[in-house]
Amino acid sequence: MTKVRVFTNILKANENIAQKNREIFNKNKVYTINLMSSPGSGKTSLLERTIDSLKNELRIAVIEGDLQTTKDAERIEKYNIPVTQINTDGACHLDANMVASVLDSYNFKEIDLFVIENVGNLVCPAGYDLGEEDRVVMVSIPEGDDKPIKYPLIFHNANVLIINKIDLLPYTNFNRLKVKEDALNINPNLKIFEISCQTGEGLENWFIWLKEQVSKKKR
Numbered sequence: 001m002t003k004v005r006v007f008t009n010i011l012k013a014n015e016n017i018a019q020k021n022r023e024i025f026n027k028n029k030v031y032t033i034n035l036m037s038s039p040g041s042g043k044t045s046l047l048e049r050t051i052d053s054l055k056n057e058l059r060i061a062v063i064e065g066d067l068q069t070t071k072d073a074e075r076i077e078k079y080n081i082p083v084t085q086i087n088t089d090g091a092c093h094l095d096a097n098m099v100a101s102v103l104d105s106y107n108f109k110e111i112d113l114f115v116i117e118n119v120g121n122l123v124c125p126a127g128y129d130l131g132e133e134d135r136v137v138m139v140s141i142p143e144g145d146d147k148p149i150k151y152p153l154i155f156h157n158a159n160v161l162i163i164n165k166i167d168l169l170p171y172t173n174f175n176r177l178k179v180k181e182d183a184l185n186i187n188p189n190l191k192i193f194e195i196s197c198q199t200g201e202g203l204e205n206w207f208i209w210l211k212e213q214v215s216k217k218k219r
């Protein structure tokens, strides 16, 4: 009983800080996404592809969440855009306070799209609002097609589902129709993209959608 109450209080405190983060993004008309998936689904690869294709059209900035290393931030730094690495020291998700603690290092007047790459995990990040506008959950073909039914909360709380590594479909028994059906049963409002960061297939639709979201935010 006590444990439940403590956890509820932690989430409430997180919610309050997330709201303050959101106010900063809204005030500056910055479109912000929280990108979540299992380890290795391709979050950083999608960021690399997105920055590479859109860096002349959108001013992009990134937070990289990771347990320990600065590897992902180093990958993003190569594009000469603002990036901060948050190391969670073993925690399996980012929280709103961790995000708040680095926001001072960004000039949001000069940012259109802010991407927060969460720690690779399909469970822990699901309950933690960071102040983002949209939550994007990614699954990839080698993980198997049972992820929505096994980890429903993250799909329930997301706005967007990205199915990555579709170049690997011919080598697996992954059923893309089943994944989409299961995910939509959990959350009928999910916007779905099927992509390959390797071949580039499907990425154009993602770019178009992202640009629309940014321009809606500016209105």
Ligand SMILES: Nc1nc2c(ncn2[C@@H]2O[C@H](COP(=O)(O)OP(=O)(O)OP(=O)(O)O)[C@@H](O)[C@H]2O)c(=O)[nH]1
Residues within 6 Å of the ligand: 037, 038, 039, 040, 041, 042, 043, 044, 045, 046, 072, 119, 120, 121, 164, 165, 166, 167, 168, 195, 196, 197, 198, 199
């Ligand atoms: N075949 C194939 N491999 C991919 C694709 N996208 C990413 N990968 C590979 O998958 C591996 C993991 O990609 P990352 O982008 O580092 O994944 P991540 O989700 O950022 O990983 P964490 O930050 O550790 O959670 C790398 O070896 C990528 O080259 C894809 O569309 N197809």
Ligand SMILES: [Mg+2]
Residues within 6 Å of the ligand: 043, 044, 045, 072, 117
């Ligand atoms: Mg990564």
